[in-house]
Amino acid sequence: MFPVFDWERCIGCLACVRVCRGGDLSYRNEDGIRRITFEPRLCDGDLLCVEACPVNAIRGAPGQEGKESSVTFELARCENCGKITDFTVKEVEWGRKMGYFNVFLCPNCKRLKSVLKIGEGLE
Amino acid sequence: MSGILIDPGKCIACRACEVACEREHRKSFITVFEFESSAVPLNCRHCEKAPCIEACPTGALFRDKDGAVMVDVKKCIGCDMCLLACPFGIPEIAGKIMVKCDLCPERRAEGKLPLCVQTCPTGALSYEEPDEFSAKRRKAYAERLALRRAGNVSGL
Numbered sequence: 001m002f003p004v005f006d007w008e009r010c011i012g013c014l015a016c017v018r019v020c021r022g023g024d025l026s027y028r029n030e031d032g033i034r035r036i037t038f039e040p041r042l043c044d045g046d047l048l049c050v051e052a053c054p055v056n057a058i059r060g061a062p063g064q065e066g067k068e069s070s071v072t073f074e075l076a077r078c079e080n081c082g083k084i085t086d087f088t089v090k091e092v093e094w095g096r097k098m099g100y101f102n103v104f105l106c107p108n109c110k111r112l113k114s115v116l117k118i119g120e121g122l123e
Numbered sequence: 124m125s126g127i128l129i130d131p132g133k134c135i136a137c138r139a140c141e142v143a144c145e146r147e148h149r150k151s152f153i154t155v156f157e158f159e160s161s162a163v164p165l166n167c168r169h170c171e172k173a174p175c176i177e178a179c180p181t182g183a184l185f186r187d188k189d190g191a192v193m194v195d196v197k198k199c200i201g202c203d204m205c206l207l208a209c210p211f212g213i214p215e216i217a218g219k220i221m222v223k224c225d226l227c228p229e230r231r232a233e234g235k236l237p238l239c240v241q242t243c244p245t246g247a248l249s250y251e252e253p254d255e256f257s258a259k260r261r262k263a264y265a266e267r268l269a270l271r272r273a274g275n276v277s278g279l
Contacts, residue, residue, distance in 0.1 A: 015180045015202040018219070052200060054180035087207055100174050100208040110212030115156040115163035119131040 001060035002045050005038060005069065009057035012036060012073035012088035016049035016058060025049065029075060032084050037070040055094065078106035080113075124190035126169045127226065127240055128256040133247035136162035140239035140248060144224075147238045150217065152224040164248060166239070167192065167213045167224035178208035183221075191226040226250075 003016075012034050017025045024042035028035050050058045073088035085106045087095075092104045105113065136157045144151040144166075153166040169192045176184040176192060183198035184205060199220040206214040206221075214221045227237040235241065240250045249256065 013180075013202055013204055013207075015200060015204065018200040018202045019181070052180050052202070054178070054204060086203065091207060095178075095207045098178070098208070100178065101210065105212070107206060107212035110210065111154070111165060112156065114211045115131075115165050118129055118165070119158065119161050119163040 001047055001062055002040065002043055003038070003047060003049050003058045004061045005071075006057045006059075007069070007071040009055055010036075010053075010071065011055055011057075011090040011094045012071075013054060013091050013094075015052040015054060019048045019052040021046065021048065029086070032075045034073045034075055034088055035070055036073070037068065039068050076104060078109050079104045080109040081106060124171070125251050126190065126253065127166060127224075127237060128249050128251060128253065129164055130247050130249065130260070131161060131163040133245045134162040134164055135245055135247075137244065139242045139244060140164055143238040143242035147227055147230075148222075148225075150222065152222070153239050164239075165211065165213075168211055169224075169226065170210075174208035174210065175205035175214065178204045180204055187228070189226065189231055191228070191231075192223075193225055193228070194221055194223065196220055 014027055014036070017027050017036065022042045022044040024039045024044075026037050026039075028037075047060045050060050073090055075084050076087050076089045076092040077084055080103070083106055087104075095101060096104070134155065136155050138155050140153050141151040141155060144153045153164055155162055155164045169190060173184070173186070173192050176186065180202065181198045181200055183195045183200070185193055185195060187193050201216050201219045201221055203214070203216060203221070206212070214223050216222075227235075230237060236250050240248045
């Protein structure tokens, strides 16, 4: 069995890339764009990626699709400081839909917002 | 379910907690933020309803018997979905897995306090039940109010 990717559904979170042992899945962040590439000839067919995907965008299918495929995602900017983050716009949309946040902040701005709230009224 | 509670009015930004944490974990999972006239230490809040546990695609995050949110290093793939979900921006990737405050499990097993709490010289960090903590803070506030009414202190 080999993975088949539904790139429409994929949010570009890299869970599959991180869990991949064959090295067939790789990524690159450049100029605010993330590119994920699948090279089927390196795939060992363990389907760990299918298990790891949080949005069920990968399924196992018999036989191997011969051609390389890749997809690009726009990286999201922190809605406070404007810095490009390590999360894609689609991940942010997903996180918002899951109810994790309304305003998307980078880790630094999240921490700062939290301590300001904890220390409210002290200044 | 106890946790590390922060009383920011008491923090003097000495950063002893950061040093203590680094001694225990080789990397500090608590950070002191300094402002003009105050300071606030911040570590993982071990949320009662933890979004990181929910967001983890491999089930690597779990709650231990003391209520601490822990990482199973064998399951974590370092994908950072926990960071996306965390409202406090706490999880960090070290090498290939996520690391964060674990409330010092070895110390807890021996009945000891987390090392940052043990070390904090002003009591800005405490390890207790949230209810106990709020009750104490209410009492302290009421006492200050009473003192001010009595005219004993000014500038409160």
